[in-house]
Amino acid sequence: MTDLYAVIGNPIAHSKSPLIHAAFARAHQQDISYERILAPIDKFSESVDAFRRRRARGANITAPFKFEAFRYATNLTDRAVASGAVNTLVFDGNEVLGDNTDGAGLTRDITTNLGVKISGARVLLLGAGGAAFGVVGALLDECPSLLTIANRTHAKAAALAAKYAGSNAQALTFDQLSHQQFDLVINATSASLEPSSGSALAIVPPNCYAAGSLAYEMIYSQGETSFQQTASLAGARIAGGVGMLVEQAAESFFVWRGVQAETAGVIAMLAQG
Ligand code: ATR
DSSP states (O other), rough: OEEEEEEESSTTOOHHHHHHHHHHHHHOOOOOOEEEEEEOOOHHHHHHHHHHHOOOOOOOOOTHHHHHHHHOEEEEEEHHHHTOOOSSEETTTEEEEEEEEEEEHHHHIIIIIIIOOTTEEEEEEOOOSHHHHHHHHHHHHOSSSSSEEEEEEEHHHHHHOOOOOOOSEOOOOOOGGGGOOEEEEEEESGGGSSOOOOOTTTTSSGEEEEEEEEEESSSOOSOOOOOHHHHHTTTEEEETTTHHHHHHHHHHHHHHHHOOOOOOHHHHHHHHH
16 A cells, blocks of 8 residues: 655645655655645644544654644654754654654765765854754764854844753854854855845855855755855855755655665756756
8 A cells, every 4th residue: 555645834835845755765666655735824733633544654844834743743753852843753543753854964965965074063053943953953963173053133043052052052143253264154044035135144254164165055946045155255165955855855764664765866856957
């Protein structure tokens, strides 16, 4: 019998997840179907309940429901607890396991696909919203020499760093960045989604980019974002969220199917548009 999965979000029409999971399933002979579900903003749990009644095996959860999915789960993995958000659910009778594969997807793309070491690197994480919360634990697990978090609303960056008190995470204001240098700058803000925000991230001073640094945009977009353009002008190598998107999907696929999916071909397919 075909096993049923879906990605649940609002909006959801743009989601590439069905395409990615179909490609994994084809390549690894997995008998699954994977659909998109648009959940009304105030009816997340009802939408998941209805999907489970169809004997579904699992779901990916995307914006804006990752915090609600965290509360919906009856059991949580350690990495879901660390990030406070869930992007992968596994259904097993009355039990629902909540996991978070975003951090693993990000670090695997940076280290394995792009060949950039996080270990020992000076890392700057821009943003302190849901996307940033989801990846700090995984970044710290890679042992950067320092993880600096900067956010437009500084108090949120300070709160995120405080959550990892005792680690080498710190929060700085944008003003304090001017005398710092970073090997890896990750944009976890949603600024690139706002059409008129061209200058919002130009506040990262160009001299922050160390020689040979990587500027990584977590948002998946066709074409360069303003963050990438600014970083590129400052001499940084740039990369986009397509690799992370595919790697977090591969990690979910592994959680559900126990199969490590081949990702390179799928990343290349999506990168071509
Ligand atoms: P997500 O789940 O995508 O992280 P979020 O929780 O709403 O969404 O967080 C959005 C993040 O992008 C926040 O860090 C936000 O900064 P504030 O905390 O100051 O709101 C950041 N952000 C959004 N638009 C931005 C802009 N134009 N310039 C800089 N930061 C921006």
